[in-house]
Amino acid sequence: MNDTPQPLWASEAFWKKTAIWVTAGSFIVLVVLTFDSLSQTKAGGTRVPAYSVINKKIDYQYQAKLFKSIPVIGENEFLFGKELTEEEAFQLVDLGKKTSQAKNCMNCHTLLGNGAYFAPDLTKAWLDQGWLSTQLREDAMVKFLIDPEKNARTFSSNRKMPNLAITEAEAKGLVAFLKWMSSIDTNGFPYNFKTIYAEQ
Amino acid sequence: MSTNGLEGVMQSGNHACAKIRARWTEFSQWVNLDSNNLSDGQKLAVKYFTVAVILFFAQIVFGMLAATQFIYPSFLYEILDFNVNRMVHINAMVIWMLYGFIGCVYWLLEDESKTEIVGLKLGNIAFWVLTGAVTLVVLVYLLVQIGPGKTSSLWLINEGREYIEAPRWADIGIVVVMLIFFYNVVATFSKGQWSGIAGVLTLDLVALAGLYVAGMFYMTNITHDQYWWWWVIHLWVEATWEVLVGVIMAWSLMKLLGVKRKIVQTWLYIEVALMFGSGILGLGHHYFWIGTPEYWLTIGGFFSALEPIPLVAMVVHAVYDSGSHAFKNGNHPALAWIIAHAFGNFFGAGVWGFMHTLPQINLYTHGTQWSASHGHLAFFGAYATINIAFFYLAIQHWRGNVWMSGQSENAWRWKWALGLLNVGVVGMTIALLIAGYEQSFIERAVEGSTWAGYFSAQNHPSFQSAMIWRWFFGLVTFAGLILLIWDLLTIGKTETRKAQEIISE
Numbered sequence: 091m092n093d094t095p096q097p098l099w100a101s102e103a104f105w106k107k108t109a110i111w112v113t114a115g116s117f118i119v120l121v122v123l124t125f126d127s128l129s130q131t132k133a134g135g136t137r138v139p140a141y142s143v144i145n146k147k148i149d150y151q152y153q154a155k156l157f158k159s160i161p162v163i164g165e166n167e168f169l170f171g172k173e174l175t176e177e178e179a180f181q182l183v184d185l186g187k188k189t190s191q192a193k194n195c196m197n198c199h200t201l202l203g204n205g206a207y208f209a210p211d212l213t214k215a216w217l218d219q220g221w222l223s224t225q226l227r228e229d230a231m232v233k234f235l236i237d238p239e240k241n242a243r244t245f246s247s248n249r250k251m252p253n254l255a256i257t258e259a260e261a262k263g264l265v266a267f268l269k270w271m272s273s274i275d276t277n278g279f280p281y282n283f284k285t286i287y288a289e290q
Numbered sequence: 291m292s293t294n295g296l297e298g299v300m301q302s303g304n305h306a307c308a309k310i311r312a313r314w315t316e317f318s319q320w321v322n323l324d325s326n327n328l329s330d331g332q333k334l335a336v337k338y339f340t341v342a343v344i345l346f347f348a349q350i351v352f353g354m355l356a357a358t359q360f361i362y363p364s365f366l367y368e369i370l371d372f373n374v375n376r377m378v379h380i381n382a383m384v385i386w387m388l389y390g391f392i393g394c395v396y397w398l399l400e401d402e403s404k405t406e407i408v409g410l411k412l413g414n415i416a417f418w419v420l421t422g423a424v425t426l427v428v429l430v431y432l433l434v435q436i437g438p439g440k441t442s443s444l445w446l447i448n449e450g451r452e453y454i455e456a457p458r459w460a461d462i463g464i465v466v467v468m469l470i471f472f473y474n475v476v477a478t479f480s481k482g483q484w485s486g487i488a489g490v491l492t493l494d495l496v497a498l499a500g501l502y503v504a505g506m507f508y509m510t511n512i513t514h515d516q517y518w519w520w521w522v523i524h525l526w527v528e529a530t531w532e533v534l535v536g537v538i539m540a541w542s543l544m545k546l547l548g549v550k551r552k553i554v555q556t557w558l559y560i561e562v563a564l565m566f567g568s569g570i571l572g573l574g575h576h577y578f579w580i581g582t583p584e585y586w587l588t589i590g591g592f593f594s595a596l597e598p599i600p601l602v603a604m605v606v607h608a609v610y611d612s613g614s615h616a617f618k619n620g621n622h623p624a625l626a627w628i629i630a631h632a633f634g635n636f637f638g639a640g641v642w643g644f645m646h647t648l649p650q651i652n653l654y655t656h657g658t659q660w661s662a663s664h665g666h667l668a669f670f671g672a673y674a675t676i677n678i679a680f681f682y683l684a685i686q687h688w689r690g691n692v693w694m695s696g697q698s699e700n701a702w703r704w705k706w707a708l709g710l711l712n713v714g715v716v717g718m719t720i721a722l723l724i725a726g727y728e729q730s731f732i733e734r735a736v737e738g739s740t741w742a743g744y745f746s747a748q749n750h751p752s753f754q755s756a757m758i759w760r761w762f763f764g765l766v767t768f769a770g771l772i773l774l775i776w777d778l779l780t781i782g783k784t785e786t787r788k789a790q791e792i793i794s795e
């Protein structure tokens with residue numbers, strides 16, 4: 091066109107430098123935040139409890155001052171009647187986590203709200219009133235996972251979970267995994283969730 | 291006896307092979323394409339495009355199966371369960387789009403570097419290795435489906451993490467193939483010439499491939515697991531893929547419309563600055579509720595709210611350039627799909643993304659059909675469209691650079707394919723949006739996301755009719771795709787006029 095000197099905002103070189111600096115800067119901030127987030131969310135911290143939290147009663151209660159619900163860890167409440175060491179608890183939760191991946195739960199359910207929308211969110215499944223009583227809960231969950239077809243609830247939707255060839259050991263691992271996951275501090279998601287301990 | 295049996299099997303096998311070969315010959319005679327019209331890099335590109343179209347078809351078939359199960363839950367129950375259909379649906383999508391992108395890059399590589407592709411043979415081997423691996427992975431998904439809760443299941447069957455379910459062995463294969471692809475790109479530019487477009491492309495591919503590795507680890511801690519999982523998913527679609535389509539658009543606008551290189555490259559740098567500047571920390575909109583610290587509510591909300599800005603810039607760029615060149619070009623279907631891309635990207639990612647990205651809203655929409663509404667419009671609008679534009683570009687040159695316009699013979703086909711696909715996806719998006727609002731209200735806000743609350747939302751009449759509408763518009767999408775494939779196979783067959791030469795200003 092013509093030879094008038096170019097303003098800065100129309101210069102290719104200026105935008106190239108800007109692109110490089112903005113990208114590098116954002117990435118460095120992300121890396122720093124990643125180190126911080128990963129260390130704050132190691133299992134055993136305040137946000138993500140140690141795996142042995144499955145030895146305890148876990149609840150999720152609304153805090154009026156914070157305008158959200160937070161997990162509340164209570165007295166002993168052993169899973170399957172046995173207190174586990176940290177290592178045993180880790181083994182059990184790990185088996186559950188691995189099973190959840192090998193059986194592809196995430197393409198029907200959401201976990202921490204991420205996944206598929208064909209079935210209920212599992213974040214607080216351990217605390218769900220659907221298990222009816224805290225005494226029967228563990229066994230009901232194991233039974234359900236082993237044979238969800240026969241133990242179906244479906245709330246008259248007729249949408250059943252299929253049998254996924256889950257063994258009893260795997261089912262116990264899954265229950266441990268679900269119990270541990272329910273203790274994670276998720277900044278108030280899900281909102282307004284009433285647990286099995288709440289007054290009906 | 292047993293040899294006889296074996297011979298019998300081999301004979302009928304041979305027979306079947308001969309039959310298939312005869313059919314194939316018939317088919318290719320009918321399609322009547324002449325590969326001599328293509329350069330070596332373009333020949334490699336059309337291989338990728340071909341597989342991309344086949345996988346696109348598979349994506350839609352399995353999407354329809356999954357959508358049917360929302361309406362008739364006993365459909366294929368314990369045969370092909372929802373999770374299997376959904377996994378194939380979204381994996382076929384990710385893979386066909388990656389195939390398409392690789393095809394696009396091979397398509398423009400020789401033109402942009404002004405030289406012949408360096409590792410053609412290696413590129414061909416990589417193509418066949420990748421395609422073989424993809425076939426095997428899909429067969430295992432369909433036939434084996436799930437495994438016991440052991441590490442070996444994650445290595446051999448599936449990893450059970452949405453979008454990146456491919457078993458670990460395939461992950462490693464994918465990385466190797468990506469390295470070969472990357473070598474080809476860098477070596478070809480180095481032999482020929484570098485450009486601004488080439489530089490952005492190369493750095494973007496490094497990031498794209500590197501991010502995939504972040505998704506290749508098993509972690510017991512689900513918070514850490516999802517933390518890295520989002521590095522792959524979000525930093526792909528909202529950072530590296532966006533920049534990749536920015537590169538492809540920049541090149542296309544030069545080639546299709548003759549826009550000046552200086553202008554497209556300046557725009558490209560602006561887009562990179564805006565996209566990475568918002569998208570990298572925008573990652574935080576996935577860290578609201580997975581156990582990560584509260585500062586992500588602020589950082590994620592703020593930066594992701596800025597993400598629509600580059601998408602607006604892209605629309606302005608594409609529309610302004612098209613207008614200022616009076617839409618003069620020799621490939622109308624390709625240009626139409628490029629315009630669809632600019633708007634689809636803006637609405638699907640920018641508008642639909644923005645609407646649920648602030649934590650105060652996301653608390654209720656998180657993990658509902660709201661996300662699926664956004665996911666469909668964004669993936670289709672941003673990434674399916676631009677790939678389809680390139681399919682048209684490729685077929686045009688495959689036919690010897692013939693004229694392809696709105697007045698050509700049978701132009702109704704590409705127009706109707708364009709219309710049906712866009713109406714279908716927009717229709718599904720609206721249906722899912724209604725379902726998503728209903729879920730946010732009833733399941734999330736009122737009932738507190740319990741098992742019972744989930745089903746009260748699912749059983750609600752507005753949700754159920756939304757699922758039927760989604761199914762119907764899915765069928766419209768499917769019809770559009772079938773028409774698209776038919777059009778791609780036949781367009782320009784009888785055309786003898788050459789496309790007009792586009793000369794850069």
Ligand code: HEM
Pocket residue numbers: 203204205452527528575576594595597598635638639640642643644645646647648652655656657658661662664665666668669672
């Ligand atoms: C082309 C670019 C984009 C694509 C392909 C895309 C795709 C998706 C998909 C598929 C999901 C669902 C993920 C899952 O399965 O859980 C999702 C989630 C989300 N996207 Fe996007 N997106 C894009 C851009 C954006 C932009 C620009 C924004 C914000 C302005 C945004 C905001 C969100 C949010 C907040 C979620 C989380 C939804 C939830 O909480 O469940 N997206 N995106």
Ligand code: HEM
Pocket residue numbers: 205206207208350353354355356357376379380383661662663665666669670674715760761763764765767768
């Ligand atoms: C015939 C057309 C289609 C049908 C019937 C269909 C159906 C479905 C269904 C049932 C799901 C599962 C949602 C859930 O978990 O509840 C899904 C997920 C998904 N589909 Fe489609 N789909 C179709 C076309 C497409 C197209 C064209 C695209 C993009 C190019 C696409 C991208 C996706 C994505 C990204 C997800 C995951 C969404 C999320 O997790 O939020 N689908 N689709």
Ligand SMILES: [Fe+2]
Pocket residue numbers: 524528572573575576
């Ligand atoms: Fe995102």
